[in-house]
Structure formats: C-alpha cells, structure tokens
Amino acid sequence: MDNEKLSLPQYDIPDDVQNAVAITTLDRLYNWGRRSSVWPLMFGLACCAIEMIAAQAARYDMARFGMEVMRPTPRQADLMLVSGTVTKKMVPSIVRLWNQMPEPKYCVAMGACASGGGPFKEGYNVVAGIDKLIPVDVYIPGCPPTPQALIAGLIKLQQKIDKQSLRKVHWYRKGPDVMEIPVPILGPDLIDPRRNAEIKSAAAALATKESA
Amino acid sequence: MYGKGILKGLSVTWKRFWSTYLEDISWVMSGKKRYFTEEGVKHRSSKHARGIFTVQYPEEQLITPEEFRYVPFLVYDEGVDGKKEVRCTSCGICAKVCPPQCIWIVRSNDPNTGRPIPEPTEFYIDMDICMNCGFCAEYCPFDAIIMDHDFDIASYSRNVYNMEKLLKPASYYRQIRPENYARNEAERKAKETAKAAKAAGAAAQAGT
Amino acid sequence: MMTAPASTLTVDLTQRFPGIVSADARPGYSGFIVEKDSLIEVATAIRDEFGFDLLTAVTGVDYFPDKMEVVYHAYKTTGGPGLVFRVQVPRVDPIEVPSLINVYPGADLQEREAWDLMGIKFTGHPDLRRILMWEGFEGHPLRKDWKEPFYEEDAKPFKSRWPDGRFTMAEDKNPFKDNLKFPQDFDPEKWTPDNDESLYQTLKRYTVKDEDGLETDRIVVNMGPQHPSTHGVFRAAIMLDGETIVGLKPVVGYLHRNHDKIGERNTFLQNMPYTDRLDYFNSMSNNLGYAIAVEKLMNIPVAERADYIRVIMAELSRIQNHLVFVGMLLNDLGAMYTPALYAFEERELILDIFEAVAGSRMMCNYLRFGGVVRDVPPYVLQKIKDLVFDRLPAKTDEFERLLSENEVLVSRLKGVKVLDAETAVRYSVTGPVLRAAGVPYDLRRADPYSVYDRFDFDVAVRPNGDMYDNYAIRIDEIRQSLRILQQAVKQIPDGPINSQKPQYQVRVPAGESYGRIESPKGELAFYVVSNGKPNPWRYHVRPASFVNITALEKMCIGTKIADFVALLGMLDIVMGELDR
C-alpha cells in the first residue's frame, strides 16, 4: 500500500483547501490578516492540553504568531485545537462547540489521540480520531507533541491559510450553511445521526448472523 | 501597613520586567549575541536565565538532548552503490513490546525454500497510535529502530508510515544520537570480533 | 526498601468475628474475607475498634467465571500498615454488596465506579448512578466477558502484528466500521437518550420548602465540561439558591480512557508508559507507584542508585506540580497569567531535566522494574544541583514575595474553609488538602517507601484547613522537597541502575499487591492482581484526584458560587488521573 492511500482521512477534503489556487493581491492581504490573528478556543482535553498551555507560556510564547488570545467562548474563536483524547462522552460537547464557532474556522488535531485515537484507541470510550466528526486541517503526530512541534504544526496551518482564495472559500458562498454537524447522541454506544441507517442495518445483520 | 504586601509583589514584577533589558545590556557590553545564537539559547535554559525566557522557535530552537524521543524510524546502512541495507531482521520484538500495538511487520520468506529471511517486506507504524514510549528502540536487539528527533512532521492527512517513509540512513542516526551510536557500534564491533575469534578458534580446532 | 504486605499480624479479625470473618488463605493474598451480610458491622468495628479511619480504596475484581470480589483497603491516619478486607459474592446478577457509604463516606464515588464498570450493586447507596460512562451505556465494561468494539485478543502481543502483519485499520474489522458496538436489532431512531435526567433527579432532593412554606426557586448551573477554570473536562452540576450552593454533583468521565481495561490486556511492562498518562503532570510519580506495586509482587530489590534517582525525579516532579498549582490557583482567582507564567518558567527548567534523562518532557516512561531505564548523565546531575541548590530556593522565595503577603490575596483566601480534619479523613481525602487541615499524614513518613526513610525532612502541616493554608502548604512542600533533593543529590551512590537484566517480559508470580505512594496530589495507589500470566488479571488505579472529589460536595455546600472555582482548584485535580 502506498503511503498516500494509507493516510487519507475518511472525509472529503473541500476543493478549496486541497490544492493551491491562483492567489491575488487581495487574497494575500486577506490571508495575512487572518493568519496573524488565529485565536484558538480555550479548550483542553487531556495531556496534550498541558503542552498547549506550555506553548502559550513564556518559553514558546505563541503570541509571536498572534495566537495568544485564547477565547473561552467558541463565538470568538477561529481555531479549535483538539488537544487530547476525544472520548465518546465528551464528543457531543465538542461537536456542539465546533458548530458554535463562526466561519472561517479551522481544526487542528493535536497529538496521536485527536488524530487517530492514539494509544487508547482500543478503549471502549474513545473516539478514534476527531476527524470522524469534524474536518481536520492539520494533523500533528506525537504523544504529546512538544510545544515546538505544536508551533511547527500551527505554521503548517498558516501556510494552508495562505493558499486560500477569497473567490473559492465556502463561507462566502450563498445558500444554507451546510457545514453544521449533527450532534452525536449517547445511546448504548455513540450514535452519529448521520449514520443511523447504516447502524440499523448493521445491527440487523448482527441478529441474522446470530440466528443463522 | 495595608498594601505593603502588594508593593512587595509589585517589586518582583518590576524587577522581572527590567531584568530583560539589564541582561540585554550586559550581553551587548561583553560583545556577545543574546538572540539567535546557540549560546544565548543555552543561557536562557540554564540556572542563570533572567529576564526574557522565550526561545523563538522556529528561528531559534531549544537544544535537543540526545535521549529526546519523538517518533520511531528504521535505520539502514548505506551499502555499496547506495543500496539500502535495512538493519531490521523482522525478529518481531518491537511489534511484541509495543504497548498500543501500532507496529505491523510482514516477514519475508525465501520464495524457493519458504524459510523466513531476515528482512521485512512490509513495515508499518501508525503514528496516530504510537505513544512515543521508546520501547521499540529500547528492546530492538539490532539497533534497527531508533527514536527520531525530528518533530516537524505535522501534515494535512493521517500519518500511517510505511517502510519507505520510515527508513533513514545510519549517518542520520549518528548525527542525532552520537553517543548512542558510538556505543552501539562498539558493541557490534566487539560482537563481530568475538564471533571471528570463535570462528578462527573453531577453524584452528578443526585443523588440528 | 520493601514494605511488608499489609500485615495481618497486628489485627486479628477472625477472633473478633468468628464464623463471619476468615483469613484469606490464597497464596499471594492477605487480609480477610468478610461475610457479605455482616460487612457493615465488621467495617464499623474496623473503623471504631481497630482505628482504621481512612478507607483508601474500594475495588471490584471479577474472578470470572465464579465470583465477584470487592476489596477494601483501610489505613490508620497515624501511620502503619493497612488492613485489607474483602467480600466475595457469586457471579450471578444481580450482584449485590452492602454499601459502606455510611461507615466510610469516602466510598461514595468508588462504589459508583464499581457499579458502573463491574455491575456490582451496592445496596443502600443513595445515588448509585453510572459515573464514568453515561446512563444508558450497554454493559459493564470491566467484566471479563465484556468485549469492546475493537477487541482483538485477550492479551497483547496480538498475533496479527507479526510475522504476517498486513496493516489494517481496526475500524475495518468492526461491523459498524467504527469503535462502536450496538445490541442486535438496535434502531437508533427509537432511542431516547437519558440527557442527564437522572442527574437532575438526584439534585432535586435539594429542592426543599422554605421555612415559611414557600417553594423558592432553585436553579441548576452546569459548570463544564468545557469551562475555562475546571482544569480540564470536569463538570459540576450545581444547585443554587441565589448565590449560595445548596447542592452539587460532580459529573466525570469525560476523559475516561479505560486505563483499567487496557491495562488488563497489556503486559506488565507495557503498562508503564500508560501510567505516564494518568496524572500527566507527574509521570515520574506515576511510574514510581506502579513500579512499587509490581516490584512488591515480584519480590525483587531495587538497585540503590536507582532508588535515589527515583526519589530525585519524584521530588522534582512534586515541585513543578506545586508551582503549577500556585500559578493556576491565581488564574482561578482572577490574577490572570503573571504567577502562572512565572511558574511555567521554572517548570520548563525541570522538564528539561526529564527530557534529558528520560527522553520526553511529560511522558517520561523512565522506571523499570528493579530500577530505572538509564543513568543520569553527569551534566544532568550538575543541572539538577544547579536547580536545587541555587535557582529553585531563590525562586520559591520570590514566589512568596510575590504572593504570600499580598493583602488582596490574603483576604480572599484566609478564613474560607476548605475542609476540617475530621471530614477530610471521613471522605478519604489525602495529600496536601488533608495536611492543610492539620492531619500530618504523608506516606513518605507514615508508610515509607523507596529510600525516603533516609532523608531528613518535615511533613508539612497547617492547622486551619482554609484556603490560605492550602495555598501555603504547597509552598511548604516545595521547600521540604528541596531539602530532600539537596540530601539526595549529595548522597547518591554509584552503582548499577537496575537490579534486573533489561527484559521485555517479566515473570510476576500470582497474587495481589497494593503499591502506594505520596503523589503530589495525594495517595496514588495501584492495585494489581496477577495470576502468573504475562499480563495482570486486574489492574486498578486508585487516583488521588478521583477520591478527593468525593468531598467536593461537602466542601462547597453553603459557600458562594464565586468560591467554587477556587475550592475546586484547591483539590488540585487532574482529569487524566480522575477519569483514567
């Protein structure tokens, strides 16, 4: 298997982020403004969050990138740094927070856990990567990524922002906001409402298999 | 007096505030550069650190200690005409010891005899599961898997590494971990000489 | 130094309760087996007659397929060995054991955990809801016959990894294509979620009529799980009367990462890096607790130099933990950032040391059974000396100058009660919070482990149990830790760093062991049951944070909501350890 295929996330990457498009001077100005004031949501989940705080503290000082303004409310945040293990019990709240963030918004999966489940992937209460529910812009491997690695990842995010074009970005398009993600429900296990039919048929298949 | 404690506290912040500039001046006076030099970074992470504490990554970088571990990589020796001689013998110890079980190894078999040959055909590490614990490197008997120092590996997609992405040359290993490398090499040498001596001994024995 | 397993010599329960209590005769086990129906009576005697006033751990063990066991570990706050007693019940539902909540209120949350994960019903418990998982979750995950969605094999290493390890995503093997498991014929559309209904129902009991017969309005305020001051994903449902807290229920489990279940599948060694992720501020202490528990079981000595290194690392991590505590506390009180930033500077210098010896700043994974993984290089030892002799004492003084006399801070903290000694002990609170209430209970003295008995230090105690004392005791403990460190770096002997050969499979004889240490947050203990196989049969973490929040409700009732954040901060919880 080649590496590209192995690492493909399981959702569609919108065209506007997938590859570079023609960038105009206006875009450059627009992107420069946005990339230099990416305000993260004050939101920590697990061990990785401590490294995130360390990155905010004196030694690494994310203020140098305009990222020091941690907003406690999602309404004022541009970036969700998913810093830690995403558990099934927590994920409804995370999706709700994400839905409350205004566009343009970005999601960085910090650490192995948020990227793909991490060391606890086999656990019964763990969501194997936040990209199952929320589109992720940058994946930072590491357990935990050191503050320097986090900053390196955020620079990657800035590079991504640099490539966006005003004409293509989806948040200025007309029509209803299709990006709203239905909030998962806590049932006998985590229920993603988008997958109801699939779950139902798989559960039915289980029953027939059992009786066969 | 009410307010004495507050003043005392303020004196601390006041001192802290000025110490950056005092330090700057003293570095300029002694003709040394405080920023963007290794010396400066070292000083800022020593017991003498005073005033500004920031190491301005990416322009500056902290001194990485030799034992630092990030994600693992596989070592190959550069053979003649650039052939990659993978050190791994696919013994499977790393896959067995890995706590979250994120290493996958396919052992190769000789197509003629069907017997296993000491080289993996496929080797995967799921970096989105790996907990950077270092067990694989610690227990590998052939120093074939080593913990990397490179942390700038964020990407725009999931990170499952295959052989191609995992392999790095032994020279890189020597560069990031000189002491470990030297120790490993010495051990390997010792083992080889012992083996040679044994073989010579056996040959001598057979001769008599 | 090895401490003897919880001794039965001092106490003979069998004589006091003939026919009800019998000594546990299984090889490798100790303590007493108590008849289920007399549990409360025996426990009351243990507390009142024998003086074991501190119930530290309540754990369920699933001896599949015949019986379920509940193990209790009780200690005396005056020190000395503990007492293990247990109840065994047949493994047929409903599995019922009387609740000890009226004898030891500290059993509250731990019993709820055992119900949640093991399905042991504690009769008489007033609020037996699930705690780590949510109401409505299917099954009791820690039972041996319960399999998670990504279940592959009972024990690691998995066979699919080698020699024919073709990479597959765990998702692809699951019928639901994800980490999911639903009962047969489940229809998600027909499901009505609990939506915390049961939680609000329990809070309702605080809705009482006023004296004049009027039913006053009381409101429920949820703080968390996403709240800037709850130190992670902690949630408290608070019932308010005006501004006064009249009821409070901690809601946890938002970071429940199934340490226990994963730990039972891991080999003994593989659990070591997982312990790093419990209390992620103090991975060195976690390693130490786990290493002690397993070494006890294996009955192996620890290399002397390694023991010193362990103490050095554990104390360094205590210092940085307390520094961060003070910084974060001031954040909680509204003094944004300055003290926290100062604290993080010193913390970085300590983490540099961890990085140099162990390879990682936070997830050290540094201890091995019998010793440590690698020696401390001379230049790092020099760095440690620089810190503990020069820098940290001066910086601690600076911290005190910055904060301790600040009138605003003092008036905010002095006199705001956290816990008194008696309540703290009853609710099984350990660590600095207990000592700030005037109980000099520190495991480094009360039940010495490693080489702590060789150092000269005082157990920090403060008499009042108010917020100021809780703040000040952290500073005191930093100073005591520095004292220990100064002696340790001077005395550290040369020699090997491990008494064992490096090996990835250790042989652990059958039996149980309870290894406990004084972590910066309180008593951290590991309860390990081995059946002689390469992986533990039961691996349970008794975290300080989790047990300490049992007292949170007691602490907060009657105070103003504005104090809640600070009171929670006082307990110094960390979610990785609390939820595991």
Ligand code: SF4
């Ligand atoms: S990736 Fe590692 S450090 Fe980060 S949250 Fe997961 S376990 Fe913790």
Ligand code: SF4
């Ligand atoms: S332990 Fe070393 S030699 Fe053995 S399979 Fe792993 S990398 Fe290869």
Ligand code: SF4
């Ligand atoms: S570092 Fe640890 S988790 Fe990662 S591959 Fe090696 S053994 Fe596995």
